[in-house]
Amino acid sequence: MKALLCERHGPPETLVFREVEAPVPGPGQVRIKMAAAGVNLPDGLIIQNLYQVKPDLPFTPGSEVAGEVDAVGEDVSDFRVGDRVAAMTVHGAFAEQTVVLADRVVKLPPAMPFDTAASLLMAYGTAFHAFRQRAALRPGETVLVLGAGGGVGLAAVELARAMGARVIAAAGSEEKRALALAHGAEAAIDYRNEDLRERVSAWTEGRGVDVVYDPVGGDMAERAFRSIARYGRFLVIGFAAGSIPSLPINLPLLKSASIVGVFWGSFLVNEPETHRRNMQELFELYAQGAIRPHISRKFALADSATAIRWIMDRKALGKVVVTAE
Numbered sequence: 247m248k249a250l251l252c253e254r255h256g257p258p259e260t261l262v263f264r265e266v267e268a269p270v271p272g273p274g275q276v277r278i279k280m281a282a283a284g285v286n287l288p289d290g291l292i293i294q295n296l297y298q299v300k301p302d303l304p305f306t307p308g309s310e311v312a313g314e315v316d317a318v319g320e321d322v323s324d325f326r327v328g329d330r331v332a333a334m335t336v337h338g339a340f341a342e343q344t345v346v347l348a349d350r351v352v353k354l355p356p357a358m359p360f361d362t363a364a365s366l367l368m369a370y371g372t373a374f375h376a377f378r379q380r381a382a383l384r385p386g387e388t389v390l391v392l393g394a395g396g397g398v399g400l401a402a403v404e405l406a407r408a409m410g411a412r413v414i415a416a417a418g419s420e421e422k423r424a425l426a427l428a429h430g431a432e433a434a435i436d437y438r439n440e441d442l443r444e445r446v447s448a449w450t451e452g453r454g455v456d457v458v459y460d461p462v463g464g465d466m467a468e469r470a471f472r473s474i475a476r477y478g479r480f481l482v483i484g485f486a487a488g489s490i491p492s493l494p495i496n497l498p499l500l501k502s503a504s505i506v507g508v509f510w511g512s513f514l515v516n517e518p519e520t521h522r523r524n525m526q527e528l529f530e531l532y533a534q535g536a537i538r539p540h541i542s543r544k545f546a547l548a549d550s551a552t553a554i555r556w557i558m559d560r561k562a563l564g565k566v567v568v569t570a571e
């Protein structure tokens with residue numbers, strides 16, 4: 247089979263695309279014939295050895311896949327060859343076939359296209375887990391989403407809205423703000439040039455927002471935290487800006503607010519049943535038309551390295567997907 251390979255750590259331009267041996271599923275594993283794979287910012291970090299997960303070289307990047315099961319290992323009873331599925335892989339998805347543990351795999355509704363599934367799994371899975379299990383988001387609450395035009399950001403905008411919240415989106419380009427507004431945000435802030443705190447305060451009539459969803463980090467985190475309401479929850483999602491922020495610990499005290507960590511990858515490994523239930527709810531929201539993953543670019547599998555570069559250059563609007571054909 248063909249696969250993208252990281253043979254030495256470095257930027258996407260150092261990756262190679264070549265023929266390798268197809269992986270064989272071991273006990274408890276299934277092999278998925280890739281139809282589509284979502285591209286995520288961590289794919290650009292893992293190849294540079296800058297991510298929390300550090301696979302041995304050589305390895306194939308790609309953290310989520312959708313396709314058909316084409317082989318099953320021993321002790322797998324829940325899946326059969328031909329099942330339409332999606333799975334978190336951490337790495338390995340930018341290949342014609344990939345092997346994953348069966349308990350990380352979810353079956354797809356018959357009507358869901360593979361590219362949609364590959365866009366929905368991690369971005370919406372993370373946002374749903376963040377709002378449902380970590381923030382206990384309630385209808386009528388207000389949510390500020392940073393990086394609202396990116397993969398996990400746009401998913402958070404749509405989901406918060408679908409869960410009955412009111413959303414204010416912060417994003418760095420006109421195009422990204424327009425996209426967030428089209429996906430359910432009521433207001434959009436240019437967080438690079440406008441005063442985030444002032445705009446949030448005006449929009450919430452001085453109250454602040456109940457929930458902040460932060461996949462960006464850097465110096466934006468403290469400004470966003472200062473916009474939080476009493477009993478607010480600040481969801482730590484990621485550090486796309488490249489630096490891990492520090493917050494003065496008097497800030498949560500002053501607002502009786504919480505800093506809440508969200509680690510979707512660990513959640514789905516440790517609580518597979520709850521993860522499956524979350525995915526079922528997401529599939530229902532999709533069937534109702536309440537969420538519509540936005541795919542701005544598709545790349546062929548052979549061009550996966552370019553797809554990773556596209557994300558790293560901050561060009562992605564919503565999701566970027568690699569497809570087998």
Ligand SMILES: NC(=O)c1ccc[n+]([C@@H]2O[C@H](COP(=O)([O-])OP(=O)(O)OC[C@H]3O[C@@H](n4cnc5c(N)ncnc54)[C@H](OP(=O)(O)O)[C@@H]3O)[C@@H](O)[C@H]2O)c1
Nearest residue numbers: 286287393396397398417418461483484485486487509510
């Ligand atoms: N906690 C979890 O379980 C979990 C799960 C999935 C992903 N994540 C994390 O979420 C973050 C976003 O991932 P993603 O795949 O959604 O990425 P993405 O589509 O590239 O979106 C990231 C957004 O961050 C903003 N940004 C600010 N500074 C940036 C920089 N220096 N480089 C790139 N983007 C920058 C960009 O928005 P503007 O241009 O509008 O500023 C961009 O749209 C990553 O840190 C990832 O590790 C966490």
